[in-house]
Amino acid sequence: MTDAVYKGGDAPRAAARRDIGIKKRYAAEQRFRMYGIIAIAIGIFFLAALLWSVVSNGYTAFWQSSINLDVTFAENVIDPDNERATDPNALLTANYPKLATDALVAKLGVDPENRKLVREVGGLISNGVRTQLRDMVVADPSIIGTTRNVWVLASGDVDSAVKGQVNLEVDESRRKVSDQQLEWMRTMEADGVLEQRFNSGLFTRGASSRPETAGMGVAIVGSIYMMLIVLVLALPIGVAASIYLEEFAPQNKLTDLIEVNINNLAAVPSIVFGLLGLAVFINFMHLPRSASLVGGLVLTLMTLPTIIIATRAALRAVPPSIRSAALGLGASRTQTVFHHVLPLAAPGILTGTIIGLAQALGETAPLLLIGMVAFVADYPTTPLDPATALPVQIYMWANEAERAFVERTSGAIIVLLLFLAVMNITAIILRRRVERRW
Amino acid sequence: MAWGLLLTIIVFIGVVGYVLGSARAKKQSASVAEKPHSRAHYHGWWVFLLAVLPTLLFMAAWSAGSYAYVDRAISERMPEQTADSAIASRSLALGMVRNLATGLRRIEGDPAFAEVPKSFEALRPVLAERGVALASDTQDYMIPIALDLNAMQDNAALIGTVIAILLSLGGAFLGLRSVRPRGRARNNVERIITWGLLAASTIAILTTVGIVFSMLFETIHFFRSVSLSNFFFGTVWDPRFAAAGAEAQEGQFGLIPLLAGTVYIAFVAMLFAVPVGLMAAIYMAEYASKRVRSVVKPLLEVLAGIPTIVYGFFALVTVGPFLRDMSAAIAGGPGFIQAQSVLTAGLVMGIMLIPFVSSLSDDIITAVPRAMRDGSLGLGATRSETIKRVILPAALPGIVGALLLTASRAIGETMIVVLAAGVAANLTLNPFEAMTTITVKIVNQLTGDLEFTSPQTLVAFALGMTLFVLTLGMNVFALYIVRKYREQYE
Numbered sequence: 001m002t003d004a005v006y007k008g009g010d011a012p013r014a015a016a017r018r019d020i021g022i023k024k025r026y027a028a029e030q031r032f033r034m035y036g037i038i039a040i041a042i043g044i045f046f047l048a049a050l051l052w053s054v055v056s057n058g059y060t061a062f063w064q065s066s067i068n069l070d071v072t073f074a075e076n077v078i079d080p081d082n083e084r085a086t087d088p089n090a091l092l093t094a095n096y097p098k099l100a101t102d103a104l105v106a107k108l109g110v111d112p113e114n115r116k117l118v119r120e121v122g123g124l125i126s127n128g129v130r131t132q133l134r135d136m137v138v139a140d141p142s143i144i145g146t147t148r149n150v151w152v153l154a155s156g157d158v159d160s161a162v163k164g165q166v167n168l169e170v171d172e173s174r175r176k177v178s179d180q181q182l183e184w185m186r187t188m189e190a191d192g193v194l195e196q197r198f199n200s201g202l203f204t205r206g207a208s209s210r211p212e213t214a215g216m217g218v219a220i221v222g223s224i225y226m227m228l229i230v231l232v233l234a235l236p237i238g239v240a241a242s243i244y245l246e247e248f249a250p251q252n253k254l255t256d257l258i259e260v261n262i263n264n265l266a267a268v269p270s271i272v273f274g275l276l277g278l279a280v281f282i283n284f285m286h287l288p289r290s291a292s293l294v295g296g297l298v299l300t301l302m303t304l305p306t307i308i309i310a311t312r313a314a315l316r317a318v319p320p321s322i323r324s325a326a327l328g329l330g331a332s333r334t335q336t337v338f339h340h341v342l343p344l345a346a347p348g349i350l351t352g353t354i355i356g357l358a359q360a361l362g363e364t365a366p367l368l369l370i371g372m373v374a375f376v377a378d379y380p381t382t383p384l385d386p387a388t389a390l391p392v393q394i395y396m397w398a399n400e401a402e403r404a405f406v407e408r409t410s411g412a413i414i415v416l417l418l419f420l421a422v423m424n425i426t427a428i429i430l431r432r433r434v435e436r437r438w
Numbered sequence: 439m440a441w442g443l444l445l446t447i448i449v450f451i452g453v454v455g456y457v458l459g460s461a462r463a464k465k466q467s468a469s470v471a472e473k474p475h476s477r478a479h480y481h482g483w484w485v486f487l488l489a490v491l492p493t494l495l496f497m498a499a500w501s502a503g504s505y506a507y508v509d510r511a512i513s514e515r516m517p518e519q520t521a522d523s524a525i526a527s528r529s530l531a532l533g534m535v536r537n538l539a540t541g542l543r544r545i546e547g548d549p550a551f552a553e554v555p556k557s558f559e560a561l562r563p564v565l566a567e568r569g570v571a572l573a574s575d576t577q578d579y580m581i582p583i584a585l586d587l588n589a590m591q592d593n594a595a596l597i598g599t600v601i602a603i604l605l606s607l608g609g610a611f612l613g614l615r616s617v618r619p620r621g622r623a624r625n626n627v628e629r630i631i632t633w634g635l636l637a638a639s640t641i642a643i644l645t646t647v648g649i650v651f652s653m654l655f656e657t658i659h660f661f662r663s664v665s666l667s668n669f670f671f672g673t674v675w676d677p678r679f680a681a682a683g684a685e686a687q688e689g690q691f692g693l694i695p696l697l698a699g700t701v702y703i704a705f706v707a708m709l710f711a712v713p714v715g716l717m718a719a720i721y722m723a724e725y726a727s728k729r730v731r732s733v734v735k736p737l738l739e740v741l742a743g744i745p746t747i748v749y750g751f752f753a754l755v756t757v758g759p760f761l762r763d764m765s766a767a768i769a770g771g772p773g774f775i776q777a778q779s780v781l782t783a784g785l786v787m788g789i790m791l792i793p794f795v796s797s798l799s800d801d802i803i804t805a806v807p808r809a810m811r812d813g814s815l816g817l818g819a820t821r822s823e824t825i826k827r828v829i830l831p832a833a834l835p836g837i838v839g840a841l842l843l844t845a846s847r848a849i850g851e852t853m854i855v856v857l858a859a860g861v862a863a864n865l866t867l868n869p870f871e872a873m874t875t876i877t878v879k880i881v882n883q884l885t886g887d888l889e890f891t892s893p894q895t896l897v898a899f900a901l902g903m904t905l906f907v908l909t910l911g912m913n914v915f916a917l918y919i920v921r922k923y924r925e926q927y928e
Contacts (some may be wrong), residue, residue, distance in 0.1 A: 025820055029578065032822035039714045041853025043796075046789045053756040054748065175555030240638035248632055249639075261642040266844065267913040272649060272879050275902040278884065301645050306640070334628040362745025365852035365877070369884045391747045398751050398857060400904050406755060413748050424743060436641020 049167040054417070058410025064199035064212065065154035065162045067125065067188065069103040072147040073137065077102070079144070079429040091141065096133040100125050100152055107193065108184055120180055126153035127231050128213035134366055151197060156211040156404040158185060162194070165403055168261030202411060207388070207396075211404035214397070216412050218376045222292045224363060229383065230294025230360050235353055237300075238307030239342075245308075246315040247337050266305035273302045274366030282370060289371035289387035298370060299360040306359060310352020314345040347434040354427040358420050444497070444599055448606045452490040455610035460484030460619045476624035478890075483880040484623040485613030487630055491608040497598065504594035508587060515583055527898050530906040534576050538584035539591075541565040546588075557581075653906060655900035663893045664691050669900060675863035675874075677883065677894045691897050693904065695863040699873030701782070702758045703859060704848035706784025706869060708793055712841060714788075714794025722796070724825055735800075742793035750857030753786035754778075758858060765870070775870040776860075783859035784869070787851055791844050798840035802923070839919035850905060852877040 075082075077098050084090040101122040102112070110117050129152045136150075137143060142189050143267075157176040160166045162185065172179050188194035205215025205322075249255040277298035281287045286293050326336040367373075372392045380387040388396075394416065397409040460482030467474040509532070516531060545564060558576050609919040617623070661669070672692025709828075718738065722731050758777035766773030775781060806829050830837070860872025861882060883898040 025823070029820040029822045032825070033725055035722070036717045036725055039717035039720060040734055040738070042714050043718055043741065043789075043792050044734070046792075047737060047741050048791070049756070050744070050748070050752050053752055057755065191878065237638045237641055238636045241641065242639075244632075244635035248635060258639050258642055261646050263917055264910060264913055265642055265645060267846060267909065268649070269847075269852070269877070269909055271850065271852045271880055272653075272902055272906050272909075275880070275884075275899060276645070276649045276652055279656060279899070280648055284652075301641075304641065304645075332624065332628060334593045334631055358743065360752070362743075362747070364747040365856075367879050371885075373885050391745055394747050394751065394859075395853070398747075398754060409751060410755075413751060416745065417748070420743060420745070 025219050054410050054413050057406055057412045058412075060163050060165075061202060061211075061407045061411025061414075062199050063196040064201065065159040066151040066195055066197045068103065068149065068151055068152050068195065069100060069107065070147050071099050071103045071133065071150050071152075073099060073133075074102070075145050078137065080188035091138055092134065093426055094134070094137075096130045096137075097122065097125065097127065099133055100129045108187070117180070120178060121184070123183055124155060124158050124184065126155045126212045127210055128153050128208070131213075151195075153201070153212050154194065156402065158406050159212055160407075161185065161198070162189070165407065168391065171218070202408070203415075206379070207375045207393075208377065211400070211402055211408055213433060214408060216390060216393050216415070218379055219388045219390045219412075220415075221379055222295070222372070222376075223390045224297040224385045225292035225380065226389060227297055227357055227361060227386065230299050230357060231353070233296070233300040234303045234307050234356065238304050238353075238356075239349060241304070242308050242311035242315060243337055243342070246312050247333070247341070262305050262308055265301075266309065269365075269418070270302060270363055271365040271369065273298050274369030276301070277366060277370045288384055288386070290374045290376070290388070291384050292380060292387040292389075293383040294370050295367050295372055295387075295389060296383065298366045299363060301358040302363065302366065303360045306356040307349075307353055310355065311345070311349045314348025314352065315341060318344045344436065347430055347436070350434075351427045351431050354423050354430070358423040358427075361423070362391055362416065362420060364389075364395055368394050368395070378407045390419075441501075444602060447603060448490055448493050451603075451606045451610055452486040455485035455489045455613055458610075459483075459614055459617055461826055462614060463623075463803055466617065466619050470617055470619050474619045475622055480623040480627050480832050481617045481621065483627045485610055485617070487627065489606050489610035489615035491630070492609055493602050494687055496605055498604055500594075500598040500601070504591070504598065508590050508594065511590060512583060512587055515586070531580075535580050535584050535587060538576060538580055539587045542581075542584055542588060600747060614892050649906065652678035653899050653903040656896050657903045659898045660893055660896035664897070669693055671895075673865060675879070677897060689894065691774070691893070691900075692863075693876075693901070695865045696874060696876045696901070697904075699859065699863070700849055700864055700875040700877070702869070702873060703780050703784045703787065703855060704845055706780055707787035707848045708841070710784075710785055710788030711791035711795050711844065715792045715844075716837070718792065719796040719799035719803060722826055723800055724821060724829075738793045740795055741789065744790075746790065746851060746853040747857075749786050749790050750853040750855075753782050753854060753858035757786055758782045776872055778858055778860035778872045780859065780869040780871065783855050787848055787854050790851070790854065791848060794844045794847060795840065798843065799833075799837055802836035802840060802920075803829060805836070810926050833923075835919050836923040839916040839923065842912050842916035842919070846909040848915070849912075850877065850909050852881065856881055876905050880905075 078084075078094040078096070079090055081090075101118065104125060105112055105118055108121060110121055112118060132150070132152060136148070154162070157166070158181070161168065161177045161182065166175060166177065168175070168177075168182065177185075185194060201213065201215045203215060203220065204217040205213060205404050206218040208214040241262075245255065245258065249258075277294055281294045281297055282289055322340055322344065323336055326340045327333070331339065366387050372388050373396060374386050374388055376388050378387050390412065392408055394412045397405050397412060400409075463474065463476075463478040463481035467478065510670075512535060513532060516535075539563075542565075558578050558581070561581065562639040669691045670693055672690055673694045674692045675688040675695050677689035677691060718734075722735060726734065758779070761775045761779070761782055762773045762777045764773070765775035768774075810828055810832060811824060814828040817820070819827065855875045855878050859874055859878060861874055861878060862872050863874050863879075864871060866873065880898045880901050881902075883895060
């Protein structure tokens with residue numbers, strides 16, 4: 001559609017062209033094109049803003065301020081009345097935070113008699129130190145009376161201050177970290193006592209009301225259980241259903257009904273599946289609440305339509321000549337499908353399954369209804385134990401008020417998105433490499 | 439535990455049957471001159487199926503039946519419920535007995551408790567130590583009933599186990615006897631496989647039926663205590679959780695403010711997503727070079743792959759505060775946009791919907807036949823004129839269908855609105871204020887501890903039913919339009 005362009009010359013002599021509004025139409029054309037570019041730019045801009053918002057809030061969650069202490073496991077603090085031989089609870093209930101505070105008091109050279117200062121020193125250390133030191137002592141009671149070098153977590157407020165997430169310009173009374181504590185922080189940082197260390201607790205710990213000791217270990221385990229259940233149930237059922245519909249189903253009312261149902265289920269809001277799970281699996285079948293088994297079942301029902309639709313597409317892509325050849329050589333219909341068509345469709349089925357699993361992994365709403373919003377501190381050992389899931393953990397952290405939880409939430413989102421990215425990229429690679437084009 | 443063992447035994451019988459069956463078939467085919475109908479492993483499989491399948495069906499029926507039987511026997515033994523009884527309902531009392539029975543299992547065989555404590559007071563700490571918490575108003579008379587319940591269950595399990603094993607052995611025996619060179623084992627096995635495939639595909643129907651019935655029952659339950667007009671025409675949402683023991687207050691269950699919020703937020707989302715998504719689809723289908731397309735399309739599809747909880751968090755932490763601060767800067771005082779508002783939720787939901795609109799419309803636009811495009815261009819129309827005058831009108835029904843599908847997704851969306859729209863059930867036209875949606879209220883009413891008797895809980899099912907009917911109607915209509923449209927050009 002190129003127009004001959006008038007090159008100038010003796011312009012007045014040229015025949016006047018009839019004005020058919022070409023200029024205007026071309027301008028409209030340009031404008032229209034611009035709208036398209038703007039629309040795409042808006043989409044990409046928001047994608048970038050979203051990712052940037054998550055990453056900039058969350059990358060610090062993978063590091064955590066820790067304090068290096070020479071903790072003396074003093075017997076007169078842990079077991080003053082020397083009853084640990086008789087009372088098994090003596091070691092469990094001892095005042096472990098005091099050990100850490102004492103060690104830090106000694107390190108900072110604070111007067112141990114000044115109770116106000118000692119309390120402020122104690123505020124630098126996370127309360128999680130209680131379980132940390134307790135586990136050390138319970139595992140090996142012979143360390144009582146010795147001095148060990150340990151890294152303990154700094155408290156959440158100190159961590160936020162170190163990472164610069166708290167505005168330190170405001171008046172002392174209006175922030176959680178006092179001037180004195182700030183001064184100690186700076187000296188400790190200068191001495192290398194206070195350090196940013198990799199936050200492995202984020203991946204191993206369970207729920208906690210204190211941000212510095214909160215982790216998504218339980219949520220990851222719960223999510224893995226659910227993904228396994230979805231894989232074990234949805235893949236065979238989905239493939240079986242697709243095979244029936246593609247290869248065996250006669251043209252009748254029942255088949256039509258199944259088809260319509262699958263298409264509709266794919267578009268039913270996910271929260272409705274949560275209601276179904278609550279009413280059927282928990283209220284009617286009396287399965288335990290908060291269990292990853294129930295979550296897995298609900299997600300299975302949700303994922304089935306996705307897997308069925310993908311599998312049917314993969315089966316349809318296998319050319320009819322393969323079937324005719326097998327049938328012609330005397331194979332039965334079942335043999336044709338299971339020995340010839342299914343293996344050829346397998347890569348496509350696998351791709352669809354991975355995409356379905358990725359969808360299930362990110363799903364939150366139905367899990368809220370079946371009680372996965374639970375404070376679970378211990379690892380579930382079976383799918384029947386209370387557990388939570390990665391996206392639900394994100395939801396729970398997003399509702400926490402403390403600044404340090406925003407960081408954790410974003411960190412958890414980064415982990416979730418990485419999981420999803422790995423799954424989707426695997427699916428794409430499979431599609432490119434293995435899938436056969438006929 | 440016992441079931442697991444029984445299952446293992448039965449599968450074991452089946453496997454032995456498989457081995458024996460195929461060996462027998464092989465031997466026969468070697469000794470007999472005539473050509474066998476099925477290959478040896480089909481005979482093996484047939485024996486396996488005969489040994490395992492009927493037994494599994496029996497086990498399922500037996501466990502359901504014995505549960506119901508024990509239940510009935512127990513309720514007959516319970517004393518009459520009186521009006522002043524401490525325990526509110528019969529089902530609650532039954533639940534207590536069942537709980538007690540599970541607890542008593544834990545001390546079975548413990549020599550310290552050869553004599554089961556006769557009173558609840560004595561039993562409670564013992565069971566609590568073993569991890570079974572009893573309800574505080576469990577009665578003493580329930581203890582012998584619970585013991586009987588355990589005994590009955592043991593009996594039922596024992597009888598069931600014996601019958602199951604006999605059935606399995608019988609099946610295997612029958613199967614083995616039927617191994618003959620002309621036996622049609624392959625056809626039998628294949629018929630079973632086909633039935634299995636059919637069963638798998640009916641799960642879709644079962645799920646729909648399950649959704650409809652579970653919600654219908656609870657909804658009917660709900661409307662027994664709350665009037666239809668209160669729910670459908672009420673303009674006040676105030677369910678008021680009645681404190682235990684307090685005078686039960688009837689709450690207000692007005693659907694209107696929730697429905698208004700749902701529709702309003704979805705409308706704002708569509709207002710944002712439709713122009714952007716549609717223009718992006720048009721550009722990619724009609725203008726973009728192959729290279730641009732191969733980069734931009736996956737990028738936009740990434741938006742569709744991000745879980746909605748992430749969008750919710752984005753709205754909560756970034757978009758909401760940004761809009762609030764921006765409005766504060768414009769107004770020069772407190773901002774007129776609240777951090778949780780219709781605008782925030784709608785905008786973020788709109789971002790989520792862009793890829794849906796664009797990929798659905800992309801499919802539909804590329805489905806418009808080449809000839810129509812070429813005809814228009816050949817007559818001298820510019821590309822944008824072709825799109826506006828020829829392609830879009832031709833694709834219109836399909837696009838309307840796509841938009842309906844998108845709108846139904848917007849209405850059913852949960853996590854974004856839970857985090858970004860607020861919980862106050864306002865009835866307002868101001869998009870800068872918070873409104874709430876049906877999905878938010880379903881989540882609110884059903885998280886935390888709940889019992890299935892109060893209208894405060896059951897209302898969630900009525901809301902779910904409304905949502906389901908609403909989205910189902912839109913989906914069916916949309917799929918109908920899309921299919922109709924597709925037929926037009928095929």
